[in-house]
Structure formats: C-alpha cells, structure tokens
Amino acid sequence: MNEGKQEKVDFKGLVAGLATSTVAVLTQVEALQSGGATAEPSSAEPQKEALSPEEVQKRVRDGLAGARQLIDTLAVLDEKTRGNLTPDEQELLTTALSELRLRFVSLSNRPISTGGREGEAG
Numbered sequence: 001m002n003e004g005k006q007e008k009v010d011f012k013g014l015v016a017g018l019a020t021s022t023v024a025v026l027t028q029v030e031a032l033q034s035g036g037a038t039a040e041p042s043s044a045e046p047q048k049e050a051l052s053p054e055e056v057q058k059r060v061r062d063g064l065a066g067a068r069q070l071i072d073t074l075a076v077l078d079e080k081t082r083g084n085l086t087p088d089e090q091e092l093l094t095t096a097l098s099e100l101r102l103r104f105v106s107l108s109n110r111p112i113s114t115g116g117r118e119g120e121a122g
Contacts, residue, residue, distance in 0.1 A: 011081075011089050015074065019096040022070040026103050029063035032056050033112050053112075060112055064104070071100050 007013075051059070078093050085093065 011085065012092055015077070015089075015093050015096055018070055018074055018077075019100060022067050022074075022100050023103075025063050025067045025070065026100075026107055029060055029067065029107050030110075032060050032063070033107065033110050056112060064108055067100075067104055071097070071104060074100070 074093065074097050078097060081089075081093075
C-alpha cells in the first residue's frame, strides 16, 4: 500500500473532502426527491426495485441529516480556525459553506415526488 510518496493531507484537502462528501449526499437526496426512488443500483442486478413513498421520505430525511452533519462539521472548522488560515484556505472554506448551505436549504424545502401522485400529503 505504500507505493511511492504518500500525500500529506492538508487543510484544503480536508475541506474539499468534506465538501465532496456533502455534495454526494445532497445529489442522492435530489435524485430521490425527483422521483428516482429505486433501491441501490447493483451492476449484478439490472432490475431496480421501486421504493415505497415512506421509504423515499425516510431516505431523504436521513440524507438531509447526514448532509447537515457534514455542513456543521465544516462550520466548526470555520469557527475554530478563524484568523489562522491563509486567504486561499479561508476563501475555500467560506465558499464551500455558502454553496453547500444554499443547496441544503433548497433541497430541504423541495417536495418529494411520489411517482406521479401529486397532491398527496407527504
């Protein structure tokens, strides 16, 4: 496993990793909200099982909770490192937090598609 130089994790890499993870979770939430409610895809199983509206809602709630935790982690980093970052590091962290918070709020306020059953309470 120790092939060549092992790259040192720096602050920018930490922020980028947390932001990328958050984007991945929010992308999954967005797909569920858009009606892409299928079981986890598997290359061995070409057919996808449809999820119940209740399962979709649970997965959306869980995804949003996970995204919130990652965003809160970035916010703690911002608070605890304020005044100790380079301008580039601070800009990366501030930009990531702003963009992730906007996307989170947008998805939090978005209705969940229940497979064409518009008007049903969700």
